[in-house]
Amino acid sequence: MEFYIGPKIRRFAKLADFIDDINLNDRDVIVSNKAIIEPHLDLIGDATLLYQEQFGEGEPSDEVYDQLRAITPEESERIIAIGGGSVMDCAKLMCYSGDFKTKDLFDSDIVPQRTKKLYALPSTCGTGSEVTNLISVGLKELKVKKGIGFPSMYPDEAVIVPELLKTLPYNYFATSSMDALIHATEAFLSPRATPLSTMFSIDAIRRIMKGYRCVAELGERAVMENVDDFLLASTNAGIAFGNAGCAAVHALSYPLGGAYFIPHGEANQIMFMAVLKAYKEIKPVGKINELEDLLGECLQVPAADSLVALDQLTKTILPVKPLNEYGVKKEDVPAMAEGVEKGQQRLLQNNYVPLSVEKMIDIYMSLYR
Structure with a gap:
């Protein structure tokens, strides 16, 4: 029998408590959605802030994954994903370096190299992406969704913050x-x-x-x-x-x-x-x-x-x-x-x-x- 829990799991009542705990700095990248993060913009400081939806609304395609990876600063050390499953899935690929396209992961032997630490903070109560080594990708050309995973894809920490669900429609x-x-x-x-x-x-x-x-x-x-x-x-x-x-x-x-x-x-x-x-x-x-x-x-x-x-x-x-x-x-x-x-x-x-x-x-x- 095998059983695995990849990330460390922690809980904070408020986002501010988590931000203080990790000492957020200019080598950090936060990826989120505007509706989720805007009430907390005063906490961001010098960290880079990226919005998943800036490349298109709805569940992201492989092209959105690629665009977010492309604008992730190479020198960044930590990715903090604050959002639903799509945000956390995108953040997982943003932690990898290398010259590859997301769609290539499904039809080649590429094993990407993880170079950044990942914190996953769910803002919904469903996907479970904060504790898995899987992502779900809409492959635009094929008009189908597929999942894929690697052992290195687990977040380092899954962080539960009930405050993030206060504005959830x-x-x-x-x-x-x-x-x-x-x-x-x-x-x-x-x-x-x-x-x-x-x-x-x-x-x-x-x-x-x-x-x-x-x-x-x-x-x-x-x-x-x-x-x-x-x-x-x-x-x-x-x-x-x-x-x-x-x-x-x-x-x-x-x-x-x-x-x-x-x-x-x-x-x-x-x-x-x-x-x-x-x-x-x-x-x-x-x-x-x-x-x-x-x-x-x-x-x-x-x-x-x-x-x-x-x-x-x-x-x-x-x-x-x-x-x-x-x-x-x-x-x-x-x-x-x-x-x-x-x-x-x-x-x-x-x-x-x-x-x-x-x-x-x-x-x-x-x-x-």
């Missing part, structure tokens, strides 16, 4: 926390799961279910009342999937993000219950029963009803639309499924059960109205 909370729930669930069902990764999955699922029930009952104000649970759940889910992997939900969602620009967490939510239902149909007895027992306990329903209850709760937190309302054409579905089969084996190998191309087509088609 509800939709970003919903999509990011849904991503964390799916990370934890896919890691729980993965054939690579170990007792240690499962422990982190279970804790994340319990915290998110507790928080979601509060939000469903009390409304958006309950997000900040449960912010510590959501943040810790995100980090724990990141540790879980960093060891056990994600699977078909993520694999099938990648074409939705890459070709149709559906936000990552929302694309995952679209696929989530359809994949779980397919798993249940193909192999009704197995680890999925343990998931049903856990969800039944969390949602206070019989295990046999837990997937239905989960579906209702997640759609209350983050409603999604049929695929046709996102502009996904039925005639494109076979090519999408074939592309997933060909390009996402890194994820598909972690499925609870294997899914054929025909079954993946069925899953997509079940999401039309």
Whole structure:
């Protein structure tokens, strides 16, 4: 059995406390988003400040990664990523030197050289990127998202700062926390799961279910009342999937993000219950029963009803639309499924059960109205 937690994990109540602790200076680079960092500009001092969105809004393509690397000062020693998964993923590549393009990492034997220290401060409660050695990249020419990782890609420190979520819009909370729930669930069902990764999955699922029930009952104000649970759940889910992997939900969602620009967490939510239902149909007895027992306990329903209850709760937190309302054409579905089969084996190998191309087509088609 192998289990790994890459970075040191610390918590500060406020960003100012962290900045004081590390003695921020002119050899540091902060990469963030304007909406996140502008309330804290007085803390930046002589550090270089870069905005991820200065090269385009939305989830970054490989070209954005390249542009951010190009303007990162060579003499800088530390990268401080303050933002969501896209910011932290970009920061991971900004720590590498060398003359390479991001897209080259996917089709060559390049092993980039890490030359800078990385601090990762999540401003959402979902991606878990602060504790993984993985990044997700939209490959512009191929119109698809892919993930890649290297052992050297772990941040040196993951820093949890609840204050950073104070201005998080509800939709970003919903999509990011849904991503964390799916990370934890896919890691729980993965054939690579170990007792240690499962422990982190279970804790994340319990915290998110507790928080979601509060939000469903009390409304958006309950997000900040449960912010510590959501943040810790995100980090724990990141540790879980960093060891056990994600699977078909993520694999099938990648074409939705890459070709149709559906936000990552929302694309995952679209696929989530359809994949779980397919798993249940193909192999009704197995680890999925343990998931049903856990969800039944969390949602206070019989295990046999837990997937239905989960579906209702997640759609209350983050409603999604049929695929046709996102502009996904039925005639494109076979090519999408074939592309997933060909390009996402890194994820598909972690499925609870294997899914054929025909079954993946069925899953997509079940999401039309």
